[in-house]
Amino acid sequence: MIKAILWDMDGTLAESESLHLQTLLEALAHHGVTAGEEMHPLVFGKTGREVHALCCERFGLSVDFASWSAFRARAYLQGATKLVARPGALEVYRAAKAAGITQAIVSNASRMLLEANLRALGIEEPSLVTISVNDVRHGKPNPEPYERAAWLLRLDPEEVIAVEDSPTGARAAIAAQMRVLAWPVDDNDAALFPAEAQLVRSAHELALALGLGPE
Structure with missing residues (x-):
């Protein structure tokens, strides 16, 4: 039972998956990386820390996780009220x-x-x-x-x-x-x-x- x-x-x-993707693309753009929908299957279901590690490896980013996650969190909270x-x-x-x-x-x-x-x-x-x-x-x-x-x-x-x-x-x-x-x-x-x-x-x-x- x-x-x-x-x-x-x-x-x-x-x-909310589209909002998560949007914040990811904004964070990448902030660091000079242009990306799009092709990122979704790569990050689908992963934790924020795993996504950060993937992006650092894939695009050669050196931003620390705390700064990265703070940027994404601010962007997410701005859009979350419309979820x-x-x-x-x-x-x-x-x-x-x-x-x-x-x-x-x-x-x-x-x-x-x-x-x-x-x-x-x-x-x-x-x-x-x-x-x-x-x-x-x-x-x-x-x-x-x-x-x-x-x-x-x-x-x-x-x-x-x-x-x-x-x-x-x-x-x-x-x-x-x-x-x-x-x-x-x-x-x-x-x-x-x-x-x-x-x-x-x-x-x-x-x-x-x-x-x-x-x-």
Whole structure:
């Protein structure tokens, strides 16, 4: 029996991947590098520190991570107030809440950006368990973020289910011995998910897989 749903944030609950890409391109431009959409598949699902390391290696940047992340955070916060939910995501979230299912957020984003997303979506609550990359030693695809969420909820892995839009996140939850619902934004990404993940193609399919009927 499912006792909790562990949601990824970026791309799963919030349509924020484009904003993350925008801040990345702005940061690169600030350091004299012109880049575009080709960066998205290279950084999809990665932590901010991993993206910084990738850009330094790929473009020969010497900027330190603190300065880099501060620039990106400022740019992200400017746009975060305009973020919207992924179509259908909050309807499923609210249906699960109405059904009495515990929910938590497990993100590879920093605490500051995660909280900006929670505010934009209007789902901040004092009792909501949220895991950011600042709360763990290793981000996804390491299982630690999901393991920590389950520990805080005092639940075993088989009692929870994770919802992810990225193969990176799905691998993290699978490594934590959890069932995973893979909800890719792009059908082209569907083939990249581990075989253990259950694919859902719409919010309706997601709700059914979670045992939730229409509101």
